[in-house]
Amino acid sequence: MTPRWLVCALLCFCTACAQSPPPVSGLRPAYPEPWGPKVDSLLPTLRWEPFPRPADLKADTDGWVARVRSVTYDLRIWRTVKAGHPFMYPGDLIYSRDGVPEPLHTVETPLAQDTSYLWSIRPRFELDGEVRVTEWSMLKFPNEWGFAPRAPRVPPLAYYRFRTP
Amino acid sequence: MGAAYTITGAVALGGGYGGVAGILLSPVGAVVGSVVGAFTADPAAIVVQREETARQILTNRALQEALRDRLAAAGRVQTGGKFVVLADDRGPAARDTQVGYAALAQEGIGTVLEVRVDNVHLEGGGIDPPLALRMTARTRIVRTAGDLELYASSLTYSGGEQHTLEEWVARDGELLRRELERADAILAEKIVDEVFLLVLFPARSGDK
Numbered sequence: 164m165t166p167r168w169l170v171c172a173l174l175c176f177c178t179a180c181a182q183s184p185p186p187v188s189g190l191r192p193a194y195p196e197p198w199g200p201k202v203d204s205l206l207p208t209l210r211w212e213p214f215p216r217p218a219d220l221k222a223d224t225d226g227w228v229a230r231v232r233s234v235t236y237d238l239r240i241w242r243t244v245k246a247g248h249p250f251m252y253p254g255d256l257i258y259s260r261d262g263v264p265e266p267l268h269t270v271e272t273p274l275a276q277d278t279s280y281l282w283s284i285r286p287r288f289e290l291d292g293e294v295r296v297t298e299w300s301m302l303k304f305p306n307e308w309g310f311a312p313r314a315p316r317v318p319p320l321a322y323y324r325f326r327t328p
Numbered sequence: 329m330g331a332a333y334t335i336t337g338a339v340a341l342g343g344g345y346g347g348v349a350g351i352l353l354s355p356v357g358a359v360v361g362s363v364v365g366a367f368t369a370d371p372a373a374i375v376v377q378r379e380e381t382a383r384q385i386l387t388n389r390a391l392q393e394a395l396r397d398r399l400a401a402a403g404r405v406q407t408g409g410k411f412v413v414l415a416d417d418r419g420p421a422a423r424d425t426q427v428g429y430a431a432l433a434q435e436g437i438g439t440v441l442e443v444r445v446d447n448v449h450l451e452g453g454g455i456d457p458p459l460a461l462r463m464t465a466r467t468r469i470v471r472t473a474g475d476l477e478l479y480a481s482s483l484t485y486s487g488g489e490q491h492t493l494e495e496w497v498a499r500d501g502e503l504l505r506r507e508l509e510r511a512d513a514i515l516a517e518k519i520v521d522e523v524f525l526l527v528l529f530p531a532r533s534g535d536k
Contacts, residue, residue: 218531221531222530228530244488244489245488253488294407295526295527297528298528315481
């Protein structure tokens with residue numbers, strides 16, 4: 164069902180990812196890497212870059228980042244549904260935490276063995292007294308192919324991936 | 329092919345679009361759901377029966393109300409705001425109808441978020457194909473003073489679960505009902521994010 168050109172493009176993208184860090188949208192994970200490595204435990208400690216990043220402060224022409232207070236993080240882990248093509252649909256949401264105080268979290272309930280998961284994080288913070296979030300983090304595909312965080316189609320197919328031992 | 333059903337609803341809010349209590353207008357009107365491309369080698373009578381079962385599940389579920397209620401719940405949890413569901417007759421009466429909300433300003437309601445399921449169907453192709461659920465919801469934010477539309481958007485849920493029509497409707501449609509709940513949850517969360525919470529990163533990761 165997936166167009167051949169799309170599969171070819173995806174394979175090229177994967178090859179490129181093997182040679183350099185894959186582009187991401189949002190916060191980049193520090194562990195595991197975004198593109199599907201096997202984690203070291205059924206209770207992995209997931210880590211990601213903190214918000215705001217130096218690049219956010221540098222690009223903050225409106226000045227809103229400087230007004231951000233009380234930054235925490237939301238974390239989601241989904242079971243993967245492959246659905247017969249190379250893209251990964253998020254299936255059941257099996258783990259969810261809001262308000263994680265640091266840019267890392269050790270999963271508190273054991274994941275299933277030898278299973279593929281998708282995961283994502285986003286900052287949650289106060290801005291001028293209101294709760295705000297940014298987009299969920301995910302892989303960034305060439306030309307985005309409609310999988311960008313704000314595409315008019317949900318759920319996204321580009322969340323970060325890992326596999327349990 | 330299969331039949332249809334649709335929903336219309338509305339919500340109101342505070343937060344980014346200014347003020348007051350959030351309000352949800354109850355759905356009115358007809359929705360259209362269907363099975364698309366479900367060609368099969370099974371006898372026609374069985375296929376018709378399965379499609380009728382799927383249609384009944386969609387029809388009986390009150391799709392508009394289900395999404396509206398999910399949206400109100402998600403809005404309350406995620407924003408701490410007050411969401412009020414408006415009475416049925418305050419929302420659009422049909423799919424292509426636009427109603428005015430100016431009268432609500434007199435009741436202290438500043439903004440209305442209208443949400444409407446425009447389409448829901450199972451989609452696939454081929455002979456006895458795996459089918460996936462698609463559901464499209466439109467949202468519209470209207471400032472009641474002056475009936476000024478501030479925002480309009482459309483989101484489509486495209487699920488990863490694929491099953492044959494027989495599998496979707498088995499056990500009184502257990503899989504289909506579950507997938508509909510999932511679609512509601514994902515659409516509601518995304519709408520709340522987009523309308524109330526989201527701020528875009530000033531820097532794209534690739535810019536670093």
